[in-house]
Amino acid sequence: MNKNIRPLAFLIILLSTAITSWxxxxxxxxxxxxxxxxxxxxxxxxxxxxxxxxxxxxxNNVAQKVYPTxxxxxxxxxxxxxNQFKLIAKNKSGKSTTKVINYNYTEPAPPQPVTSxxxxxxxxxxxxxxxxxxxDKIQFRVKAQPGGEVAVEDKFxxxxxxxxGTQQMPGIYQGTYTVQCNDPLINGGRLNIVLRNNNQSVxxxxxxxxxxxxxxxxxxxxxxxxxxxxxxYGLGDDRLGGAKMGYLDTAVLxxxxxxxxxxxxxxxxxxxxxxxxxxxxxxxxxxxxPPRSNTGSWKVYGDDKFDYVSIGLSCKLPYRSIQEINPSxxxxxxxxxxxxTNWITQLQNVQxxxxxxxxxxxxxxxxxxxxLKHEQHWGHQVYYDGNTLMIKVKRPxxxxxxxxxxxxxxxxxxxxxxGSRGPTGVYEKDMTLAISKIVAxxxxxxxxxxxxxxxxxxxxxxxxxxxxxxxxxxxxxxxIHTNSSADPIRVEGTSTYYKHIGFRDLSTSIYKKMLGTGxxxxxxxxxxxxxxxxxxxxxxxxxxxxxxxxxxxxxxxLDPAFREKMADEIIAGIKDFVKNAR
Numbered sequence: 324m325n326k327n328i329r330p331l332a333f334l335i336i337l338l339s340t341a342i343t344s345w346x347x348x349x350x351x352x353x354x355x356x357x358x359x360x361x362x363x364x365x366x367x368x369x370x371x372x373x374x375x376x377x378x379x380x381x382x383n384n385v386a387q388k389v390y391p392t393x394x395x396x397x398x399x400x401x402x403x404x405x406n407q408f409k410l411i412a413k414n415k416s417g418k419s420t421t422k423v424i425n426y427n428y429t430e431p432a433p434p435q436p437v438t439s440x441x442x443x444x445x446x447x448x449x450x451x452x453x454x455x456x457x458x459d460k461i462q463f464r465v466k467a468q469p470g471g472e473v474a475v476e477d478k479f480x481x482x483x484x485x486x487x488g489t490q491q492m493p494g495i496y497q498g499t500y501t502v503q504c505n506d507p508l509i510n511g512g513r514l515n516i517v518l519r520n521n522n523q524s525v526x527x528x529x530x531x532x533x534x535x536x537x538x539x540x541x542x543x544x545x546x547x548x549x550x551x552x553x554x555x556y557g558l559g560d561d562r563l564g565g566a567k568m569g570y571l572d573t574a575v576l577x578x579x580x581x582x583x584x585x586x587x588x589x590x591x592x593x594x595x596x597x598x599x600x601x602x603x604x605x606x607x608x609x610x611x612x613p614p615r616s617n618t619g620s621w622k623v624y625g626d627d628k629f630d631y632v633s634i635g636l637s638c639k640l641p642y643r644s645i646q647e648i649n650p651s652x653x654x655x656x657x658x659x660x661x662x663x664t665n666w667i668t669q670l671q672n673v674q675x676x677x678x679x680x681x682x683x684x685x686x687x688x689x690x691x692x693x694x695l696k697h698e699q700h701w702g703h704q705v706y707y708d709g710n711t712l713m714i715k716v717k718r719p720x721x722x723x724x725x726x727x728x729x730x731x732x733x734x735x736x737x738x739x740x741x742g743s744r745g746p747t748g749v750y751e752k753d754m755t756l757a758i759s760k761i762v763a764x765x766x767x768x769x770x771x772x773x774x775x776x777x778x779x780x781x782x783x784x785x786x787x788x789x790x791x792x793x794x795x796x797x798x799x800x801x802x803i804h805t806n807s808s809a810d811p812i813r814v815e816g817t818s819t820y821y822k823h824i825g826f827r828d829l830s831t832s833i834y835k836k837m838l839g840t841g842x843x844x845x846x847x848x849x850x851x852x853x854x855x856x857x858x859x860x861x862x863x864x865x866x867x868x869x870x871x872x873x874x875x876x877x878x879x880x881l882d883p884a885f886r887e888k889m890a891d892e893i894i895a896g897i898k899d900f901v902k903n904a905r
Contacts, residue, residue, distance in 0.1 A: 347375040349412040351422040354744055362427045368399040371746040371811050374412040381411045394746035394874040396811040401428035436494045442467040442527040445516045451584030456536045459502040469493035471520035476508050509535040543579040544611040545604040547571050552603035563852040568597050568643055572707045575639045576614035591658040592688045614640050617663035623679055625672040632714040639707050646700050646825030653693040653703050660689035675718045699904035700825025702861040723902045726770035731797040734759035735804035738782025743807030745877035751805045754880050759803050761890035785854040800863040802855045805871035815873040816843030820865035822856035830864035833896030840888050842869055
């Protein structure tokens with residue numbers, strides 16, 4: 324071979340690369356904002372997007388940082404009125420393209436008092452149509468002309484809040500009404516709010532209607548239906564939904580004492596209520612007895628995989644389970660139960676249950692305490708077999724090695740649920756699948772039986788994911804996602820999430836290893852209300868690998884070698900968890 328051929332080939336490659344780079348067509352592809360003309364009441368905004376990898380970007384003639392992926396993120400500090408931002412992308416040969424973004428910024432106007440004889444608005448709390456019972460409280464807030472008299476149906480007078488502190492505007496009237504038996508206000512419809520001043524009157528109706536549930540008559544009883552009915556602590560809400568108290572079995576009886584919008588209020592004890600979506604409840608005929616039961620005898624036993632506690636009841640009562648650590652316990656409160664347990668039969672084939680006992684916490688609240696032999700919780704499930712309450716306790720793996728374990732790898736999002744989007748336009752669903760496949764392959768190479776939610780770009784409902792894994796019963800589950808923030812410049816890094824305190828060590832172990840990738844610290848987050856953190860049947864953790872919204876983090880997740888590195892650290896965290904579990 325001619326010795327000059329190899330250097331010549333190398334030169335050709337260099338020239339080809341240079342020509343390709345030189346000739347890249349400039350473009351500007353925005354991921355935020357998506358429109359050219361925008362309005363905002365917030366002064367801080369961001370422009371994110373991408374251009375060709377060898378291009379430069381200027382905004383209003385000021386050079387901006389372009390990442391090796393072509394991504395860019397620019398903070399805008401808007402001034403009152405119209406703001407114009409001219410983006411120019413230019414390649415190395417001097418070709419350019421331009422995109423103009425307009426933001427019309429209007430500062431929110433300070434609230435102004437009502438100057439005419441009128442009612443501006445009526446707010447009620449809780450909001451939504453209500454079914455109320457005697458003793459319930461309804462809060463009213465009305466904005467109307469100052470100096471008048473405001474009353475609900477001319478029967479309950481509201482007070483105008485004096486100026487001072489945070490109250491800087493006159494004409495705000497408030498009051499808290501306590502519902503009475505045979506209530507004169509509550510008539511099944513909307514309520515009139517009346518403003519009176521100088522022999523004039525004007526009225527405005529509430530948007531919500533109010534119906535009285537007389538609990539002195541027949542109580543209202545329902546039972547759970549469908550898959551995964553759940554109780555919520557209250558009416559709060561965010562992007563993850565209301566804070567869940569826990570899931571219930573189907574056909575569990577509930578004492579219903581009211582309704583707010585589409586949520587039934589459920590009385591669990593004299594001091595505790597919860598809420599449940601009405602779609603998860605079947606109302607039972609009038610005359611149905613409230614859910615109450617004495618407890619019968621217990622049996623504590625095991626089979627080849629689990630330990631069990633069975634408690635005889637006469638009907639299916641609602642319950643709540645929690646995990647405790649140091650020492651490790653499973654606590655199950657059964658609502659509507661009264662102790663008539665006079666013996667607890669305990670067999671020698673149990674392996675994880677150390678001790679069981681109970682406490683009658685108050686009238687109708689029966690507490691089951693299960694002490695575990697090991698510090699680490701490996702999962703439990705509460706369900707009914709007929710009217711027998713069953714608490715199934717998972718035993719720890721026999722080995723400190725992951726070989727032979729069944730591990731679920733959940734690739735977040737998929738199909739029409741695309742998840743977050745990076746500046747270059749890459750979707751979270753594609754990156755989570757890519758990372759999950761690497762994790763799954765490496766686990767299989769180590770002798771792990773891997774379960775996956777999805778292996779392609781398909782949509783899988785979160786409720787189905789939970790039911791699927793409850794049936795498959797993995798030893799643990801890892802759900803893989805990428806994070807996102809409205810601030811693409813300052814917010815970055817890796818994080819892990821858990822809900823139940825007994826599973827915290829899994830998320831902590833993975834988090835410590837993920838920091839070894841060089842990603843910044845965003846935190847290990849507890850009590851997280853994500854669907855796949857909710858099951859108690861197996862240890863689980865959500866891994867938000869990095870912020871795909873941040874160009875620096877996005878550049879890393881787009882790198883196959885870095886995805887491989889993250890997969891290695893996730894597996895290392897799993898190994899540490901299994902090895903160190905006591």
